[in-house]
Amino acid sequence: MGYDIWFVLAVCLSFSAYAVYLLGLRRELVRPNRASWLIWSGATALEAVTYAAVNPGAPQGWVFAMSAVACIAVTIGIWRRSSWAPPTNTETACIAICASALLVWAVFREAHWAHLLVVAAVPVSFWPTWQSVWQDRTRERSPAWGLWTLGDLAVLIVAVRGPSLGVAELGYVLVELLCHASVWFMIGLATINPIRSLGVRRGPLFVLDAYRPTDNLFRVEENHLGKAVYAATRFAPGDTLLEFTGRRFRADQIPSIMHGRSDRFVQVTPDHYMGPSGRLDDLVNHSCDPNAGLRFVDEGVFLVAVRDIAPGEEVTWDYSTTLTQSNWHMICQCRTESCRRVIGNFESLDPDRQEWFRARNLVAPYLRRKDSVTRERKAS
Known part of the structure; x- marks a missing residue:
């Protein structure tokens, strides 16, 4: 038996x-x-x-x-x-x-x-x-x-x-x-x-819990844009914060009208976008004066701190650092002193600002050279 x-x-x-x-x-x-x-x-x-x-x-x-x-x-x-x-x-x-x-x-x-x-x-x-x-x-x-x-x-x-x-x-x-x-x-x-x-911070079992030290690195709160990601601990410049993940889509598969969390797309090649993952990376908002940026490496796409991030500070990145489409724009509501009012493609940034992101390897691979932006502009 x-x-x-x-x-x-x-x-x-x-x-x-x-x-x-x-x-x-x-x-x-x-x-x-x-x-x-x-x-x-x-x-x-x-x-x-x-x-x-x-x-x-x-x-x-x-x-x-x-x-x-x-x-x-x-x-x-x-x-x-x-x-x-x-x-x-x-x-x-x-x-x-x-x-x-x-x-x-x-x-x-x-x-x-x-x-x-x-x-x-x-x-x-x-x-x-x-x-x-x-x-x-x-x-x-x-x-x-x-x-x-x-x-x-x-x-x-x-x-x-x-x-x-x-x-x-x-x-x-x-x-x-x-x-x-x-x-x-x-x-x-x-x-x-x-x-x-399954992602809920409850449960009494903490035996060799590998996640306990990292459970409270971030918290999600509401601001004027909706949900936003805030640092719950201090980060130094160069620290890796999050990995951006999601299924890839061709550009012609992206909905023309976007709204809500399910429509978060990040351009990752001239012809492809990364769709929403359903995770924390979907909630990281844009800022014209960001404290983080996306770094493309062989292992994936990672959000990296570009300066000291204090506990309680919202984590943000500049959406323009991956965009090549000349006909795309979005009204910006980041409310920073350097707000551009409109979020456009990488070419819409000031040349000095473009070089600032390039020098820190915080742009998509197809935007890392100056002539790549020129080629994109002529192609469009």
């Missing part, structure tokens, strides 16, 4: 994890690594197919099949919500190694070394996710990792209590457990608390 209870618990925890993760993906609370999920979806699909072929009609086959469907659903959701970007060299190597291991598994699935190769491929598949979490632990802030870890623990108990397993099979369970647990430890054990993990 105990065997059945642990098996059911393992299945419930695993599928609860997928459900929670999909919810976080839908709400854009997680930003998964596409390379890892591409590998995992292929592995679970192959596992389901090979298990069904070897053990036709076994109830565990349905579990593997449902896991594969859930994993593929997450992968599809990731690709639908992200713009295309080529994999890094590390991601390419991980995909190639894991694909080779899966190919060997598919062809020689009864062979002892094929199983060991798959075991070795598991941590390789986690490497892109580990890198992503190391750079920014909020990318995987989901209680799913805790649920997957506990589910793996239940599977291990089932394996120990049940029929004896081979070294490769038992090793696979242990490696899965350690890999899921490693991500859980990296993002903070308190993320098992769904209330805190």
Whole structure:
């Protein structure tokens, strides 16, 4: 009976994890690594197919099949919500190694070394996710990792209590457990608390909570423009404040009339815009005398402090530093002494002001050179 209870618990925890993760993906609370999920979806699909072929009609086959469907659903959701970007060299190597291991598994699935190769491929598949979490632990802030870890623990108990397993099979369970647990430890054990993990600052569980020191960096309040982001601690020039994220859209997909939080778009290439993320970056307002600016780097688009920002001060940036469209403008209500009254494209700024932003690397890449503005003006 105990065997059945642990098996059911393992299945419930695993599928609860997928459900929670999909919810976080839908709400854009997680930003998964596409390379890892591409590998995992292929592995679970192959596992389901090979298990069904070897053990036709076994109830565990349905579990593997449902896991594969859930994993593929997450992968599809990731690709639908992200713009295309080529994999890094590390991601390419991980995909190639894991694909080779899966190919060997598919062809020689009864062979002892094929199983060991798959075991070795598991941590390789986690490497892109580990890198992503190391750079920014909020990318995987989901209680799913805790649920997957506990589910793996239940599977291990089932394996120990049940029929004896081979070294490769038992090793696979242990490696899965350690890999899921490693991500859980990296993002903070308190993320098992769904209330805190879904962005609400409540919940009594603070054991190794990786977010506790950073929970109160900002606060959202109302001002004359509506919602605004205010610093809750002091920032020095050069400090990274936020990452701007969101799905990319072609310029012809942007609505001609914008209103409300759902219509926050930031130009990121001459022909593409970044849409709203549903996060704090959507609420950062414009100022003609900003205390922060957008910096475009290979890892993403980040809001960086350009001077000291005191606690209680609104965080702002200049919208013109990414704009190339000559026919776009917006009435400015920043109320600063240097207010331009109208927000236009980068060319509308005073030449000295343009150079001020360029010198600090706070303009979009296509505006970093003087002649790029000239080309944009002639093209329009």
